Amino acid sequence: MSISINSRIKSIEISGIRQFSNQLIDFPEAINLTIGQPDFPTPEAVKLAAIEAIRNDQTSYTHNAGLLELRAEIASFFQDKYGLNYDHKTEVIVTNGASEGLDSLFRAILEEGDEVILPAPAYPGYQPIIELCGGKVIYLDTSDTGFQPDPQRLEGLITDRTKAVLMNFPSNPTGITMESEQLEKVAAVLEKHELFIVTDEIYSENSYGEKHSTFARFESLRNRTFLVHGLSKSHSMTGWRIGFVLGPEMYMKHVLKVHQYNAICAAVPSQFAALEAMKNQRYLPAEMNKEYLQRRDFVYGRLTGMGIDVILPNGAFYIFPSIEKFGISSFEFATRLLKEGGVAAVPGSAFTIYGEGFVRISYAYSMAVLEEGMDRLEKFIDTLN
Ligand SMILES: Cc1ncc(COP(=O)(O)O)c(C=O)c1O
Numbered sequence: 001m002s003i004s005i006n007s008r009i010k011s012i013e014i015s016g017i018r019q020f021s022n023q024l025i026d027f028p029e030a031i032n033l034t035i036g037q038p039d040f041p042t043p044e045a046v047k048l049a050a051i052e053a054i055r056n057d058q059t060s061y062t063h064n065a066g067l068l069e070l071r072a073e074i075a076s077f078f079q080d081k082y083g084l085n086y087d088h089k090t091e092v093i094v095t096n097g098a099s100e101g102l103d104s105l106f107r108a109i110l111e112e113g114d115e116v117i118l119p120a121p122a123y124p125g126y127q128p129i130i131e132l133c134g135g136k137v138i139y140l141d142t143s144d145t146g147f148q149p150d151p152q153r154l155e156g157l158i159t160d161r162t163k164a165v166l167m168n169f170p171s172n173p174t175g176i177t178m179e180s181e182q183l184e185k186v187a188a189v190l191e192k193h194e195l196f197i198v199t200d201e202i203y204s205e206n207s208y209g210e211k212h213s214t215f216a217r218f219e220s221l222r223n224r225t226f227l228v229h230g231l232s233k234s235h236s237m238t239g240w241r242i243g244f245v246l247g248p249e250m251y252m253k254h255v256l257k258v259h260q261y262n263a264i265c266a267a268v269p270s271q272f273a274a275l276e277a278m279k280n281q282r283y284l285p286a287e288m289n290k291e292y293l294q295r296r297d298f299v300y301g302r303l304t305g306m307g308i309d310v311i312l313p314n315g316a317f318y319i320f321p322s323i324e325k326f327g328i329s330s331f332e333f334a335t336r337l338l339k340e341g342g343v344a345a346v347p348g349s350a351f352t353i354y355g356e357g358f359v360r361i362s363y364a365y366s367m368a369v370l371e372e373g374m375d376r377l378e379k380f381i382d383t384l385n
Pocket residue numbers: 036096097098099100123125168171172200202229230231232238242243
């Protein structure tokens with residue numbers, strides 16, 4: 001028998017974001033607007049909760065699904081904020097970030113050849129996970145519908161091979177949120193078809209317009225909807241690796257088996273930190289949002305002032321302007337912007353072909369960095385015009 005790497009992993013490339021940000025090393029003076037994580041420190045009380053847990057020797061395995069008190073606080077958080085009802089004993093699993101939650105979930109539900117419909121431009125973390133399970137991603141183009149999933153177009157993609165529809169609003173990379181009415185139209189389509197709904201709402205707490213509307217609220221879909229979430233974005237905790245999956249008991253017991261064998265449990269000091277975040281820091285993201293909102297308005301104002309087409313995003317901390325009018329690919333635009341303009345932004349093509357013609361700018365940076373970045377971008381664009 002010849003030794004060889006699994007063919008599915010061989011065909012998977014490193015993420016377009018990483019491919020691009022790897023180039024940054026050669027441009028140490030560049031203003032970096034590529035990063036998808038909050039620039040605020042983790043809240044002090046959250047850090048102290050982890051330190052105290054370590055001091056008290058709370059460092060051994062927990063229940064596979066996570067500390068019971070933490071799961072109770074997670075269920076209470078979603079009840080309190082969004083009126084959702086989950087039984088913390090059987091319907092909540094604490095994972096090592098939303099990433100592991102998505103992986104455990106898809107491994108539990110997908111079989112070879114199953115299709116998963118995904119609105120695109122999309123976060124590049126989904127496709128590899130789905131393909132490693134033998135699934136196939138079917139993209140729902142939103143690039144010409146204001147980055148909102150069009151219900152008719154969605155329905156047209158559903159076949160008897162469709163196992164799940166995966167939604168991500170507020171969206172990475174577009175920052176677009178789905179308003180209640182639009183959610184209802186999409187839900188009406190999903191009600192007609194036997195399939196799972198996976199809703200990654202990791203940016204729900206970073207919403208700037210109407211209060212976030214969750215896809216998990218439809219009673220008619222409740223017994224086949226999974227809500228994926230976590231603390232990376234809401235509480236500036238990317239490195240702590242805490243995510244959650246919430247869903248119906250009859251399926252969650254199978255997701256738990258995958259999680260049990262690939263992780264045993266989420267890192268325990270991080271679970272204690274998460275307990276503090278969920279119990280006592282529920283409204284902290286609102287404080288950070290004041291800052292994000294100011295930054296978003298600044299960047300949006302500068303981009304429109306430069307004559308760039310851009311939709312005002314109402315969530316996450318990304319803005320996704322069109323660069324189509326410059327007549328070059330998003331990769332070339334981003335590469336030249338880096339080399340000639342001294343600003344790093346992610347080419348839209350890193351978010352599937354439906355992101356071609358756009359670049360993603362993160363505004364999780366200080367105003368001083370954003371000001372310099374926008375000044376440089378403006379100068380660079382002048383050279384293209
Ligand atoms: C849409 C989306 N989902 C999931 C993740 C991964 O989150 P975590 O840090 O919880 O694994 C990210 C990270 O950027 C993301 O943007």
